[in-house]
Amino acid sequence: MNAKVKRRIESLSLNLLALLLIVFIVGPLVWVAVASIQGENELLRQPPRIIPHNPTLDNYNYVFTGKIPTAYEVKGQLRSRISQEARLIPQALKNSFIVATSVMIVNLIIGSVAAYTFARKRFPGKEAMLNFILGSRLLPVMAVAIPYYVIIQTMGLLDTHLSLILVYLALTLPFTIWFLTSYFKGIPVDFEEAAQIDGCNTLQALTRVVVPMALPGLVAAAAFAFMTSYNEFLFARFLTQSIDSQTGPVIIASIAGNPDASYTLISVAITLGLIPPLVLAIILRRRLTEGLSTSITFR
């Protein structure tokens, strides 16, 4: 009896702890979404309302159509706080999406072909190449920021999607190679040998036999490449100059960096920027967890 009560209390307190953690993790995301559907006059209260009295989509309407939210008209003096830059958000997120998707696709193609070679072939120079690729990421980005700028400028690629795609490929490929090499190594070699006896060459063995078996690893690698590119800030900030190529984080930081910025519009920008990675994280949760776990198991 006593033991049963003790176990009940234990389970109750652990559940309470888990609940607190869930609030800690999700709370900030919920709060910014709530803030984005309030009027500026309602949001700027002490204390703020957790449940808005007059929820409104005006802020989103402004970002997408340019119609000034009514909440600003009520208080004339607040008009200057409307951040015009907020209207750039849809285009910036589109840029992010184009860049991240391109990086992801190229990563998968050249990354998996190379990783398969590193996992299965023996050839002179292999260790050196692998170490070079992995070691390249040990450089702090700040050290190479200026040389990167010089390279991109020399290639005439400043302020283009292509510049970001190239730089992000260099940032993500080492991880993809490391991750996929260990993933491929974990797949039994028998099936490929059978395929090669049946007359498949290396590339065919990879695409027909290994890829279907390594799908979880490939999905995880793709998602990592996408997220790294979608979320990167430092290089995006100084390789881009206009909305032709500026990405989500650049525009969001620039809106928020304005001391006169409107909090509701910042919240809208953040909420819109949150959606793609959150959707990806929720859909691919199992694969990502599996992928991360594998990367450590294969150490």
Add this chain to the structure above:
Amino acid sequence: MAHVQLGASIRRRLKLGRQAYPYLSVIPVLLVVALFAIYPILHAVRMSFFKYLLTRPNDHPFVGLGNFIEVITSYYFKNSLEVTAVYTLAAVSGVILYGLGVALLLNTTIRLARPLKVVILLPWALPAVVSGLLWKWILNADFGILNGLLMALGLIDSYIPFLADPTLAKASLIMAFIWKEGPLVTIFFLAGLQLIPDEYYEAAKIDGGGAWTIFRYVKAPLLRPVFLIVIVYETMAAILTFDTIFVMTGGGPADSTALISWFAYAEIFKGLNLGHGIALAILIAAITLGLIVFYLRALRSEDAAA
């Protein structure tokens, strides 16, 4: 006859192809990585020996180790080293305790473990810029919800300007780091925990071990490799923290959050002194490399001992 010759030539070409294949298949990756690794390093090292002021674009005298000496002897370097050390120590130990705790919780059978598992990855997926802004907004001194909540609960008498106080600003950055990096650490520990066979727990239980004993003598020793990997990774992440500082504190107040990578950024983009900035960046690279070598040694002696 012609048939046979054709066969031989194809076979020869196939053999050549088979030898060349490994190189051909890794060349695209090598090219991209080399383009953004070899030249940038050489360029950076070269620049660090010259005086590069953006305000004087055509005048680059050679100064030898001048940049390094000026940077190392400046007040900001000493300050940023201290700030980085305190921040890194607190952030890494904080994120490890948090991640380990969450992983242990997720490894139980309690009801809320499942929903927690669903949301745990979310902060990791976000841009650091965005998570920094989320916290900045929550901690806002005038309209922040944390101040509102603390006030409503009667815990404070007046709003606290979290990001305007040197100690609180540092603590806020550390909390944002833990929130953002916690998921990865959790997943790593969880993976490690799930590798431990159930029989080990059974055996410990039969021997009469409580939860703490099992953790101390069964889980912790078996998690050692995970600890090392997480420490290496998170130490690098903490030392190189930049995005959240950029949006949350801008290095302030009074340089209390001016980590060494922020110092490098400020030298380059605010002081417009490229030589200084790059000299600093090279010092950062040396520090992180030193740490990695240290950890790898530890890891290897670990393997040897096992």
